[in-house]
Amino acid sequence: MRKALGAKLGAKMQGLSTFRATQNNWFSSDGREQNIKDYASLLSELVWKRQTSFLAAAVLAAFYFDAVSVFATYALVALTEFLDVDLGRKSKSWDGQDPVVGRKIFKRIVINTIISALAISVFIVNMALQQSSTGHFTPLFFLFSASVFAAMYNSQLIGILLLRLTFYGFAFLFIAVFDLVRYAPPLKSQIWLEFFTIIFVLYFIVDISIKFSLRHKERLEQMKQIKEESERAKAALEVKAQFLATVSHELRTPLTSIIGALELVKNDTLTSLPESLKPIINIAARNGKRLAALIEDLLCMQKIESNEMEFDFVSIDANDLLCETVDSTSGVASKLGIHVTIEPCAEACSIIGDRDRLVQVLTNLLSNALKFSSYGNTVKARVEALGTRIRISIHDEGLGIPAGSKDRVFGKFSQVDSSDVRRIGGTGLGLYISKQIVERHNAIIDYVSELGVGSTFYVEFDRGTDSHN
Numbered sequence: 436m437r438k439a440l441g442a443k444l445g446a447k448m449q450g451l452s453t454f455r456a457t458q459n460n461w462f463s464s465d466g467r468e469q470n471i472k473d474y475a476s477l478l479s480e481l482v483w484k485r486q487t488s489f490l491a492a493a494v495l496a497a498f499y500f501d502a503v504s505v506f507a508t509y510a511l512v513a514l515t516e517f518l519d520v521d522l523g524r525k526s527k528s529w530d531g532q533d534p535v536v537g538r539k540i541f542k543r544i545v546i547n548t549i550i551s552a553l554a555i556s557v558f559i560v561n562m563a564l565q566q567s568s569t570g571h572f573t574p575l576f577f578l579f580s581a582s583v584f585a586a587m588y589n590s591q592l593i594g595i596l597l598l599r600l601t602f603y604g605f606a607f608l609f610i611a612v613f614d615l616v617r618y619a620p621p622l623k624s625q626i627w628l629e630f631f632t633i634i635f636v637l638y639f640i641v642d643i644s645i646k647f648s649l650r651h652k653e654r655l656e657q658m659k660q661i662k663e664e665s666e667r668a669k670a671a672l673e674v675k676a677q678f679l680a681t682v683s684h685e686l687r688t689p690l691t692s693i694i695g696a697l698e699l700v701k702n703d704t705l706t707s708l709p710e711s712l713k714p715i716i717n718i719a720a721r722n723g724k725r726l727a728a729l730i731e732d733l734l735c736m737q738k739i740e741s742n743e744m745e746f747d748f749v750s751i752d753a754n755d756l757l758c759e760t761v762d763s764t765s766g767v768a769s770k771l772g773i774h775v776t777i778e779p780c781a782e783a784c785s786i787i788g789d790r791d792r793l794v795q796v797l798t799n800l801l802s803n804a805l806k807f808s809s810y811g812n813t814v815k816a817r818v819e820a821l822g823t824r825i826r827i828s829i830h831d832e833g834l835g836i837p838a839g840s841k842d843r844v845f846g847k848f849s850q851v852d853s854s855d856v857r858r859i860g861g862t863g864l865g866l867y868i869s870k871q872i873v874e875r876h877n878a879i880i881d882y883v884s885e886l887g888v889g890s891t892f893y894v895e896f897d898r899g900t901d902s903h904n
């Protein structure tokens with residue numbers, strides 16, 4: 436058995452490492468595929484934002500400069516937008532895996548950037564050339580805005596950003612040097628001051644571009660780490676679930692035969708069992724049953740957590756459901772000397788649910804009530820209609836639960852810590868499982884309790900359409 440288990444886990448681990456290797460491969464070129472996709476999709480997303488500002492700039496420039504040349508250069512800029520939109524569409528359909536497609540998209544990004552940066556530079560330089568005065572506030576400010584926009588939104592691909600900024604840099608320098616050449620001013624002149632200011636602004640633009648790019652890289656790195664962490668956690672959970680399921684299954688079969696054999700020995704009247712052995716056999720049989728209950732709970736929990744539990748929703752009469760549950764526990768109740776009463780709902784009270792699962796929930800509530808009651812106590816099982824809701828409750832006169840224990844009562848493997856509970860025993864999974872089942876029914880499970888007085892556990896459902904009338 437151990438060998439089989441080892442082999443299963445070995446195969447699982449191998450599968451995991453292959454999976455991880457594929458993941459690493461995807462990020463092999465420091466996330467360039469993702470960068471290309473991000474860049475291209477942002478290009479097409481921002482098309483209207485860019486176009487609105489370009490058009491506004493063109494209309495403004497056309498009013499003060501030669502309209503024909505302004506709109507001619509603007510048309511070139513608009514044309515590059517179409518190319519960018521088309522590129523964005525292509526990159527969206529690329530799954531980031533095929534490097535040939537990736538290289539093609541990247542090549543087109545380079546070409547589009549060259550055309551677009553050239554068109555914008557020509558559009559702006561054209562304005563500067565038409566100005567006879569120095570200063571060139573408008574074209575320089577347009578150029579500055581275009582550079583900041585690029586630094587903010589094109590930082591995914593630093594090479595491409597630098598390519599675009601190189602064109603803008605040349606345009607900046609051209610405008611500055613053009614005046615120096617045109618007027619050959621002395622060093623004290625304002626034209627030199629403007630030239631040095633432009634150099635300063637250029638440095639500033641390059642600096643913020645690098646900062647934006649580094650921040651983008653950091654963000655990508657964080658995303659990569661989060662993704663890896665979540666994959667690791669998912670894989671660990673899968674291994675845990677598989678391990679739990681395998682161990683439980685491997686234990687269940689031999690345990691069933693052990694319990695069967697012990698019961699046989701216990702009840703066999705033909706072979707006389709020595710008196711001294713009877714208590715030992717009884718303890719062994721009892722513990723075997725406890726172990727079997729724990730395994731059942733573990734399997735059930737694993738099924739719920741891996742979403743493998745199937746529910747067969749049908750219309751159920753809540754009174755029938757409760758009677759069935761009480762009947763199935765009547766043997767235990769009479770053995771413990773506890774009287775169980777049923778108070779059915781007078782009117783029709785259908786709910787929608789999975790019959791077997793709901794019997795499991797109610798059996799758990801009822802067996803807890805019996806477990807924590809004393810000899811001679813009464814347990815009251817009740818169905819009541821509360822407007823549009825149907826409530827099934829189990830009330831006992833037992834130990835009660837201390838205030839503030841709700842998380843522990845409905846928690847996994849948790850029991851409210853008291854010596855009585857330890858004496859009574861249990862897996863601490865029953866109410867956790869019940870809560871999961873009830874929540875899959877869009878219903879609620881809760882309790883009210885007073886220490887030393889008793890507890891009432893209840894489940895509350897939406898009233899279902901009544902198929903019994």
Ligand code: ADP
Pocket residue numbers: 799803804807831833834835836843844845849850851852856860861862863864865866867890
């Ligand atoms: P267990 O197998 O331990 O009964 P459950 O999940 O069914 O596990 O219950 C969790 C804990 O909630 C119990 O161990 C007990 O401390 C408390 N509890 C549940 N029902 C009752 C009850 N009717 N009266 C007192 N305590 C209860």
